[in-house]
Amino acid sequence: MKEGPSQSRMSICWSCRGAVPSGVGFCPTCRVIQPPDPRLDHFQNFALEPLFTLDLARLEQGYRERQQRFHPDLFVSRGATERRYSMEHVTRLNEGYRILKDPLLRGEYLLVLAGLRTRTPENATPSDPSFLMEVMELRETLEEVDWRRSDAMERLGQLRRQVEAACGAEMAEMGEAFAAWSAAGDLQDLRRAAEHTDRLRYFTRFIEELDRREEMVFSC
């Protein structure tokens, strides 16, 4: 992943046939928009380190800056090829933004980049039996909340705070494990990161369920 500039990282401008370094988006000679480079991953597209711990403000800023250069609205008066490239850039940008912004998707994506998981999402189950017990208990607590009672919202809120704290703990573990993997390349660290990513997925689905319950309570 940490490849220096080389011949393979150059391409030829479709418009003026000049040389274009990878990832710049516009031809240095004729300033015309270039197709997105499919070899770049989402982190590279945003010029971010491929780490779980990420400066969200930088992501947001990078997203806006790139939108201001590539957005289709800026190409309405250009030819069809330029308009298509603009759309391809922004489509990729939006996809990267969606994935990197979300801790769970970001973790899953890092596992794909590291080659541990495939692109098809799979429902990997955490191997730790005590974790499964914990999740089952949470489910039971959720089922016990009677949404017709006046304290339903408050009880759901308590449960939410509890699960959000658990998410925070998993994310801290993920940050640490991914950083260790990136620094030393020990597969053990990557497996640990995957384990915590799977736990985060459980908690995230749980929160989605909480959202649905809250809506139900709110609409009554």
Added chain:
Amino acid sequence: MSVLLDIAEPGQSLRPHEVRPEERKRVVGIDLGTTYSLVAAVDIQGKPACIPDDEGRFGCPSVVCYPPEGGVVVGEAAVAVGTRYPVDTIASVKRTMGRSLEDIRSSGHRSGYGVEAGDGGMVRLITSHREVSPVEVSAAILKYLAGRAEEALGGSLHGAVITVPAYFDDAQRQATKDAGRLAGLEVMRLVNEPTAAALAYGLDQGCEGVYAIYDLGGGTFDISILRLTRGVFQVLATGGDSALGGDDFDHRLCEFFLQQSGWDHPTAEVVQHLQALARQTKEMLSREEVREVSLSRPSGESMVVQVTRESLERMIGDLVRKTGMACRRALKDAGVEAKQLQGVVLVGGSTRVPMVQKFVADLFGREPLADIDPDQVVALGAALQADLLAGHSSAELLLLDVTPLSLGIETMGEIVEKIIARNSPIPTARSQDFTTFKDGQTAMAIHVVQGERELVADCRSLARFELRGIPPMTAGAARIRVTFQVDADGLLTVSAREQTTGVEQSVAVKPSYGLSDEEITRMLREAMVHGEEDWRQRLLHEARVESERVLSATGAALREDGDLLDDLELKRVKGFMLALWEASQKEDHEAIHRAREILDKETVFFAERRMDRSVRRVMTGRKVDDFQ
């Protein structure tokens, strides 16, 4: 888009803001609302302003009348004739745009005209002597406003931005676009109403941060969470209800009136009258605590009913609270908490209702902003967007929009598999792999749907197509990758590809409710043939209707307060009335217009004297209602 081509071609040195005045494109923003529609344009200084009609009114009632004697009447004039032809007068047509008969029936609305199922799932509106589609009715309103703008801007329009509720689905958007084309407009873009509103606020005030736009119009409710940062408007989430608005408040009150006055089977005339009365009463109750309303019973006798603001709030409370759910969901989707918001902007006439304002203040924990007229703000923002797209403005402003509803396909058991989640930034593309469920299956049906619900039946069907030529394999062995792609205009393309053979099939999703290109062409051709004559007829008809209104109003005033005039004055007024009546018998709409203006001018003193008298009457202790 061809009209925009010559501004910023590569190599040309002219910067967008250096466009010379004579090269400015005549572009407008149109707020096509449920109850009122407005048109606005940006002036040379870059300030947007709504364009009024001859009488100085900005809002044009979204009412179209097809009188039995022919022609089309739009706006105030349609309202005026509407009482005479309730069956031929169509109001709130926006509610029927891109909707099926079941959608409309389930909303429980009453209308004078009939509604029937038409081709391709659309409805047809049935008047006493003809059928029209909602698209045609909307086109009539757009054409009227475009005409108003062309008069003000001094030439034909190059393009228009039309606003739609953020929550409009593909079918409703397509129908709106069709209406624009049918009206002969180059639709530069459909912009979401809340986004337009934020645009109007953002440019005027240069504020940054996260904002909620709470937009309760006549027929639709929208909530949008937007982030404004240095020239970028990023829609974080939208939500709402495309069948909830101030009209529903009117309907509740109207039902109450019907029940109080004992009507079981009211005529179209009665319903129309009571709806207007309900609307008026609702508006008054935004300023006053209590209103007395005079209703006529089926027997003909009249009765007086008292309505308090409190009782109105009881009638509409559940509707107002319903908006809270969508707000919560939007905040959640945006990943923002209410306390992180920089402000809440109110849009739409229905936000004038005190209960709505209080509800919004409680929900978001802050007093909402309402600096810009909530009725005009959407049109103003649309004009700004049109100006940007035409390349006039030097402001580097970008709108990053999202898909309002989830998009997916039908899978086994009529369950929806979502492929693009709601509130995804556009343009976007996502793929998902599917497989066959029978041994030797060689074709797969792809059913594209839009909506948030789990079951296909609860979502809106957008398109169906079939992927054929899958090589026979055991069940579950084939890998079929379905890709959804949404472009910057929000239009969806779906493709399916069998991975081992590369067999591919794709479809640009044309919502089943839209008009086909042939239909549009046919309607345009028909409109062209009759265009000029229609236009002249319409102006004439409107002038006649208006003169009739003025004559009957003046006549009534004379009967009531004629004693305020001396003989000579009375003679003069009657003379001007006669002149107007004579003009209205002829074919020259301008002459009618002039005669009406003279009558208006010459009766100003009479109106003033009547005003003095009624003030004196009130002073002597009688209720205002006694004069109505």
